[in-house]
Amino acid sequence: MAVIIKDDLCIGCGSCEGTCPFGVIEMKDDKAVINVGCTSCGACVESCPVEAIINIAEEVVLVGDKNSYKNVFVYIELYEGKPRNVGLELLGQGRMLADKMNQKLAAVIIGDKVADLAKEAFAFGADTVYLVEAPELKNFSTDGYAMAFEDLIQTYKPSVILYGATKDGRDLGPRIACRVRTGLTADCTGLGIDEETGLVAWTRPAFGGNIMATILCPEHRPQMGTVRPSVFKKPVPDYTKTGEIINVASKAKAEDIRTKLIDIIKIAGSSVNLHEAKIIVSGGRGMGKPENFALVQALADVLGASVGSSRAAVDAGWMPYPHQVGQTGKTVGPTIYFACGISGAIQHLAGMSSSEVIIAINNDPEAPIFGVANYGIVGDVLEVLPVLTEELKIALKK
Amino acid sequence: MEIIVCIKQVPDSASVKIDPETNTLMRQGVPAIVNPFDMHALEAALQLKEIHGGTITVVTMGPPQATEALRECVALGADKGVLVSDRAFGGSDTLATSYTLASAVRKLGKYDLIICGMQAIDGDTAQVGPSMAEQLEIAQLTFVSKVEINGDTVTVQREQDECYEVVEAKLPLLMTVVRSINDPRFPNVKGIMKAKKAKFDEFGLADLDVDETRLGLKGSPTKVSKIFSPPKRSDTVVIKKDTAKEAVAELITRLKDAKIV
Ligand SMILES: Cc1cc2nc3c(=O)[nH]c(=O)nc-3n(C[C@H](O)[C@H](O)[C@H](O)COP(=O)(O)OP(=O)(O)OC[C@H]3O[C@@H](n4cnc5c(N)ncnc54)[C@H](O)[C@@H]3O)c2cc1C
Ligand SMILES: Nc1ncnc2c1ncn2[C@@H]1O[C@H](COP(=O)(O)O)[C@@H](O)[C@H]1O
Numbered sequence A: 001m002a003v004i005i006k007d008d009l010c011i012g013c014g015s016c017e018g019t020c021p022f023g024v025i026e027m028k029d030d031k032a033v034i035n036v037g038c039t040s041c042g043a044c045v046e047s048c049p050v051e052a053i054i055n056i057a058e059e060v061v062l063v064g065d066k067n068s069y070k071n072v073f074v075y076i077e078l079y080e081g082k083p084r085n086v087g088l089e090l091l092g093q094g095r096m097l098a099d100k101m102n103q104k105l106a107a108v109i110i111g112d113k114v115a116d117l118a119k120e121a122f123a124f125g126a127d128t129v130y131l132v133e134a135p136e137l138k139n140f141s142t143d144g145y146a147m148a149f150e151d152l153i154q155t156y157k158p159s160v161i162l163y164g165a166t167k168d169g170r171d172l173g174p175r176i177a178c179r180v181r182t183g184l185t186a187d188c189t190g191l192g193i194d195e196e197t198g199l200v201a202w203t204r205p206a207f208g209g210n211i212m213a214t215i216l217c218p219e220h221r222p223q224m225g226t227v228r229p230s231v232f233k234k235p236v237p238d239y240t241k242t243g244e245i246i247n248v249a250s251k252a253k254a255e256d257i258r259t260k261l262i263d264i265i266k267i268a269g270s271s272v273n274l275h276e277a278k279i280i281v282s283g284g285r286g287m288g289k290p291e292n293f294a295l296v297q298a299l300a301d302v303l304g305a306s307v308g309s310s311r312a313a314v315d316a317g318w319m320p321y322p323h324q325v326g327q328t329g330k331t332v333g334p335t336i337y338f339a340c341g342i343s344g345a346i347q348h349l350a351g352m353s354s355s356e357v358i359i360a361i362n363n364d365p366e367a368p369i370f371g372v373a374n375y376g377i378v379g380d381v382l383e384v385l386p387v388l389t390e391e392l393k394i395a396l397k398k
Numbered sequence B: 001m002e003i004i005v006c007i008k009q010v011p012d013s014a015s016v017k018i019d020p021e022t023n024t025l026m027r028q029g030v031p032a033i034v035n036p037f038d039m040h041a042l043e044a045a046l047q048l049k050e051i052h053g054g055t056i057t058v059v060t061m062g063p064p065q066a067t068e069a070l071r072e073c074v075a076l077g078a079d080k081g082v083l084v085s086d087r088a089f090g091g092s093d094t095l096a097t098s099y100t101l102a103s104a105v106r107k108l109g110k111y112d113l114i115i116c117g118m119q120a121i122d123g124d125t126a127q128v129g130p131s132m133a134e135q136l137e138i139a140q141l142t143f144v145s146k147v148e149i150n151g152d153t154v155t156v157q158r159e160q161d162e163c164y165e166v167v168e169a170k171l172p173l174l175m176t177v178v179r180s181i182n183d184p185r186f187p188n189v190k191g192i193m194k195a196k197k198a199k200f201d202e203f204g205l206a207d208l209d210v211d212e213t214r215l216g217l218k219g220s221p222t223k224v225s226k227i228f229s230p231p232k233r234s235d236t237v238v239i240k241k242d243t244a245k246e247a248v249a250e251l252i253t254r255l256k257d258a259k260i261v
Helices: A085-101 A115-123 A142-156 A167-180 A290-303 A311-315 A346-352 A381-397 B036-052 B064-076 B094-108 B128-136 B189-197 B244-257
Strands: A002-005 A025-028 A031-034 A053-056 A072-075 A105-111 A128-133 A160-164 A184-188 A190-193 A200-206 A211-216 A223-227 A244-248 A259-266 A279-283 A306-309 A336-340 A357-362 A375-378 B002-006 B009-011 B032-034 B055-061 B080-084 B113-117 B139-150 B153-159 B163-170 B173-177 B201-203 B223-228 B237-239
Touching (some): A002 A031, A085 A160, A105 A115, A115 A128, A142 A167, A142 A244, A142 B139, A167 A223, A167 B094, A167 B128, A184 A200, A279 A290, A290 A306, B002 B036, B009 B064, B032 B064, B036 B064, B036 B113, B036 B139, B036 B173, B064 B080, B094 B128, B128 B173, B153 B173, B237 B244
Parallel strands (some): A105 A128, A128 A244, A184 A223, A279 A306, A336 A357, A357 A375, B139 B173
Antiparallel strands (some): A200 A211, B139 B153, B153 B163
């Protein structure tokens, strides 16, 4: 596709200028022109009163026969020998996509002596497990794991691959996409099937969460994306389920792996597992000073919750970085998220807006956090928090 | 040491606003800045140069006005800048961008290290760095929060969610950096004067050894099909009372009604 402006029709009214999300439409000599940077999103097409803007189909380079690609693969990323939640969450989404496309769902497990994990993948919905085991693959490495995936893609030709948008997933995904020359949509928060084309519709925030974009990969296979952790719920496992295990030999030799893991340094007080937390109490700049985070901690203790933070509080040195929630921190999806003295900047919302219930305390009734909260108390967080902690303590005892 | 830093000019996303009427981004008056993560990439390069010597070349792909971003980097201490610009590169997704940038890097000749930001704040993909490394067939170290180089051995600390990994690899390689790696410096007067006079190389389609079908919109496997504003909640229960006690009581009643506690 490409968006063009028909010069002969353009009346230079300027209606289209402001509709471009990328700001590349400009008025020159009383005609609209599209500058470098156009992504053919088509947002401007409707705005033209004289239909001078059209979306034309462009010749595309087809790589291979796309119809020979079938089935949905989900990468089960491991941490300390166990599947990360995101892989299991994606088995749920993979099942949904596979069912809609009438195809099978497979889990990809890479590591050393990890065959045991196959039953886990079946319980969470996989029909098939591709198991790539080798001593060289014990730890994650870009080179080793990319080779394993390249081989799987060439041999088994999946139509879709889902990776978790974790650090390793975002390291590996683009490397594979580039090697097999296909598209990869980053950090998705929504998945579905586009009704018109039957393609996977990948939805993701961009511009720091200011806009959402739905992206398709029409001509290249596999269609691939990394998907944010904690956005989707894990399916309910059924351990009576089984499936087919396909053992795939690893071609990676020790010398193919150019990076070497020397050490792992745990982050001090590593109770900051925000991804897995059911309840999170977060504090922001509105807490006023670092000592006041004790109020956040006190509420968290009563609820058995984890403590999160906005970037402002991290930048001020009140909380260590691993607690940061948001675009450049963690994305979380707890059952309940308390935002205490957090304005709700778009970059913060990007990391927590998929929480089930959001409760905000802020003294500014206009704070954007109230735009996503289910419940909001307008008031001084330093007064509200101690009362809330006491009352919840009582309420939970009953 | 020859270091290449890839930088991108982006709209300052902190000041991007949505037009409530039309649901589109209001770009007017939004300042263009160097992607904040790339400032950390440049700072990392400057610190490595202070220890190991060499030259720093900043590379950007974008419209002609992106030379301003290069200028900013020269003011901070970069030695050279290259603008990769051509209409044919327009509409590139991360695959086409990395293909084009990798071609430009090849044309520059020998290098030891390429540094990218972790991600650009417009697309937020974090994909261009690893994709470039693949195009150039070199190793990659992503999400780096600390770096040390000894001879041709690079040792980094890689930021994970629950730990740091210490990882080692040999030059040449590409790394992407996170914010916590350093605090970018500010330009000094001498730097600003130097930047004012700086001239930059420009690479267009004709200068690069590329397959045209892999460029721009045509060479991009992903297509944006729809853009919309994030959905807003309209059913927020806002509690405003004279005392904290009343407000909390109301909240707890509501939470109980909704069976949340
Ligand atoms: C590239 C980029 C990435 C970013 N990534 C992130 C990210 O990952 N996570 C993140 O959080 N931010 C991120 N930010 C920063 C973000 O834009 C905001 O600056 C930040 O979230 C603000 O934090 P805050 O809400 O704690 O502070 P503020 O915006 O200062 O808000 C404080 C709030 O507390 C309220 N308040 C003050 N006193 C009281 C009181 N006594 N009682 C009750 N309420 C009170 C105020 O009304 C205000 O609403 C990013 C920015 C950029 C440019
Ligand atoms: N057009 C570009 N020109 C130069 N470098 C870029 C460009 N796009 C991305 N990069 C580099 O790749 C990193 C990741 O960008 P992205 O994949 O777009 O999130 C950035 O921090 C830059 O270092």
